[in-house]
Amino acid sequence: xxxxxxxxxxxxxxxxxxxxxxxxxxxxxxxxxxxxxxxxxxxxxxxxxxxxxxxxxxxxxxxxxxxxxxxxxxxxxxxxxxxxxxxxxxxxxxxxxxxxxxxxxxxxxxxxxxxxxxxxxxxxxxxxxxxxxxxxxxxxxxxxxxxxxxxxxxxxxxxxxxxxxxxxxxxxxxxxxxxxxxxxxxxxxxxxxxxxxxxxxxxxxxxxxxxxxxxxxxxxxxxxxxxxxxxxxxxxxxxxxxxxxxxxxxxxxxxxxxxxxxxxxxxxxxxxxxxxxxxxxxxxxxxxxxxxxxxxxxxxxxxxxxxxxxxxxxxxxxxxxxxxxxxxxxxxxxxxxxxxxxxxx
Amino acid sequence: xxxxxxxxxxxxxxxxxxxxxxxxxxxxxxxxxxxxxxxxxxxxxxxxxxxxxxxxxxxxxxxxxxxxxxxxxxxxxxxxxxxxxxxxxxxxxxxxxxxxxxxxxxxxxxxxxxxxxxxxxxxxxxxxxxxxxxxxxxxxxxxxxxxxxxxxxxxxxxxxxxxxxxxxxxxxxxxxxxxxxxxxxxxxxxxxxxxxxxxxxxxxxxxxxxxxxxxxxxxxxxxxxxxxxxxxxxxxxxxxxxxxxxxxxxxxxxxxxxxxxxxxxxxxxxxxxxxxxxxxxxxxxxxxxxxxxxxxxxxxxxxxxxxxxxxxxxxxxxxxxxxxxxxxxxxxxxxxxxxxxxxxxxxxxxxxxxxxxxxxxxxxxxxxxxxxxxxxxxxxxxxxxxxxxxxxxxxxx
Numbered sequence: 001x002x003x004x005x006x007x008x009x010x011x012x013x014x015x016x017x018x019x020x021x022x023x024x025x026x027x028x029x030x031x032x033x034x035x036x037x038x039x040x041x042x043x044x045x046x047x048x049x050x051x052x053x054x055x056x057x058x059x060x061x062x063x064x065x066x067x068x069x070x071x072x073x074x075x076x077x078x079x080x081x082x083x084x085x086x087x088x089x090x091x092x093x094x095x096x097x098x099x100x101x102x103x104x105x106x107x108x109x110x111x112x113x114x115x116x117x118x119x120x121x122x123x124x125x126x127x128x129x130x131x132x133x134x135x136x137x138x139x140x141x142x143x144x145x146x147x148x149x150x151x152x153x154x155x156x157x158x159x160x161x162x163x164x165x166x167x168x169x170x171x172x173x174x175x176x177x178x179x180x181x182x183x184x185x186x187x188x189x190x191x192x193x194x195x196x197x198x199x200x201x202x203x204x205x206x207x208x209x210x211x212x213x214x215x216x217x218x219x220x221x222x223x224x225x226x227x228x229x230x231x232x233x234x235x236x237x238x239x240x241x242x243x244x245x246x247x248x249x250x251x252x253x254x255x256x257x258x259x260x261x262x263x264x265x266x267x268x269x270x271x272x273x274x275x276x277x278x279x280x281x282x283x284x285x286x287x288x289x290x291x292x293x294x295x296x297x298x299x300x301x302x303x304x305x306x307x308x309x310x311x312x313x314x315x316x317x318x319x320x321x322x323x324x325x326x327x328x329x330x331x332x333x334x335x336x337x338x339x340x341x342x343x344x345x
Numbered sequence: 346x347x348x349x350x351x352x353x354x355x356x357x358x359x360x361x362x363x364x365x366x367x368x369x370x371x372x373x374x375x376x377x378x379x380x381x382x383x384x385x386x387x388x389x390x391x392x393x394x395x396x397x398x399x400x401x402x403x404x405x406x407x408x409x410x411x412x413x414x415x416x417x418x419x420x421x422x423x424x425x426x427x428x429x430x431x432x433x434x435x436x437x438x439x440x441x442x443x444x445x446x447x448x449x450x451x452x453x454x455x456x457x458x459x460x461x462x463x464x465x466x467x468x469x470x471x472x473x474x475x476x477x478x479x480x481x482x483x484x485x486x487x488x489x490x491x492x493x494x495x496x497x498x499x500x501x502x503x504x505x506x507x508x509x510x511x512x513x514x515x516x517x518x519x520x521x522x523x524x525x526x527x528x529x530x531x532x533x534x535x536x537x538x539x540x541x542x543x544x545x546x547x548x549x550x551x552x553x554x555x556x557x558x559x560x561x562x563x564x565x566x567x568x569x570x571x572x573x574x575x576x577x578x579x580x581x582x583x584x585x586x587x588x589x590x591x592x593x594x595x596x597x598x599x600x601x602x603x604x605x606x607x608x609x610x611x612x613x614x615x616x617x618x619x620x621x622x623x624x625x626x627x628x629x630x631x632x633x634x635x636x637x638x639x640x641x642x643x644x645x646x647x648x649x650x651x652x653x654x655x656x657x658x659x660x661x662x663x664x665x666x667x668x669x670x671x672x673x674x675x676x677x678x679x680x681x682x683x684x685x686x687x688x689x690x691x692x693x694x695x696x697x698x699x700x701x702x703x704x705x706x707x708x709x710x711x712x713x714x715x716x717x718x719x720x721x722x723x724x725x726x727x728x729x730x731x732x733x734x735x736x737x738x739x740x741x742x
Contacts, residue, residue: 078482078483079482086467089457089460090464092538092542093464097386097541100545100546101546102547105547106730109503109730111503111504111729111733112731114504114731114733115598115731118731118732119601119603119732121600124597124599124612127596127732128504128596129502129733131503132482132486132501133482133484135483142498142524146515150518168467168481170467171480174473175473223499224496224497225487225491226490226491235444291483335487336499
């Protein structure tokens, strides 16, 4: 698969500004809010009715759908419109199951962004929503790959969206997955405390089956849940093998270090066991943690193999030589582990 | 590449706790719709539901997981049907553990069934409830993977009421493309205060038993349940009982409205045509349609209108939601099991409660049980909010 075009709304200035030409924003605390554009192209009447995830998905996705003819839409999102969802939930309790309006209920469904994009772009092609926590983006890539193999699509809009909702933020904090201490994002990795910092945004790609002036190639992806360290290494070896890649072909690892002292050891072990000589990049100190964080990583990696310069904050272990092939390894809360290989074209 | 066949089935719904109980209810025209006994909602006594006839405690003891914490009703239902399916297919522990075994499941409400616990966890600073990690979409898939030692591909889909049709579709496509050797596919939803109030706000509940495809239909009855299928390549299924083949599938978006379907039936026609085309069969070869048939004004009109445009003579069609209620994300998988039973036993199930022909159409649904039917190709439709329309073409092997 090839990345023909891409866009990203994130806690960094990735949408309208040149993220690679300026200093990254450094955040304090555990909520990295998206830098949202003005959404000038979305009619105001529609914009007002949209929850944040629908707004970000539309803002990042619609310009791509207008520019490229696509055969379908595949979206990954775990929480969808979680803020709307909790608004509806609170109304049920507050009004003791009285008569409610359905807006928040409909907007709160994870399938709402994919349906909304199809509606706005009058795209009656293939449409699917993967809502699988930390592997949602990898699921989207499998779905897209199959459509290309089957010859049922040549071009697809594929992407992920997640919003920070205050309710889910509190739930994740209670569960121990969010940092309670206030640190700055530039000091995140190796900070030694439990929990991650929460990010949000929408990352969208136009993926094509053929290389027609593509920006980068998505070579392959894979995943495993609840592995042992041996399982994880075995899975990564299989991924390399079936793509004819040697360890030395990987110019850099992009690892999902989230600053969570309970689960960052997976990255250390993985790098030591399989890639002891390879340089390492990080991304969650820029974008924060979301269930579909690997979509941010893929956007980042695609830009880097396409010649953008590496921000110094992203260098975890120095890289030597040209960046042509990047292996992204990311896990979510230590349970779901995913791989994506991005290569220069 | 040979055929993708079904070697195992598991189901739990309002009409039975396993495949054979469901089958018996379908044959005998026994509906599972009535007052809800276990649903915690003020509507439990006001409206009618297709509730599974087991309490959470009964489900837990049946599964032997009484001591496990944080397992929601959604997960309990999924465990029951998953276990039946993998046992039915005779999958070994090694096969379950193989990198080559995928799990794809659909749900909408997921762990949000525990609404009081979510509300407390989201709004107070007390100690976390036992369900704190169970609310988000994907939680039940992770619980299944952990409990059954799965190490392969996992996926959770949410395309509202077509979710599990999409999980069956994607599982079959993965095997066909050589991405895995076998896939356990299906979906689950439990009756929940959240969805009951959601659908109530959309004013699509009937205050009587649902009457799919009837001129005087008033809406749907919400149901709950779970179903899973084990899909394998035919060449790997030697010596196993083969229930049928996942032969065709179509997925399109209606691109019309967030919560209703276009009068032109764009999505419906696209999904059905997609299923027929991938199956390489002509419309006239379809023996029977297991319709989406929710009993709402909008769905039933659009579905029959769409079928009229595809079929010269519309084949016998039914809605088994008149037995189970609308089980949302589980519906596609539950109805796939019913389609496979129809093929296995060469019979067609009734649409219950039907009285009056829809004035817009010449056709009427099948209203009586038919034994000794000739069933070779079954079309199973699932249409969801957000315009998500999917159809499966399930065939006799």
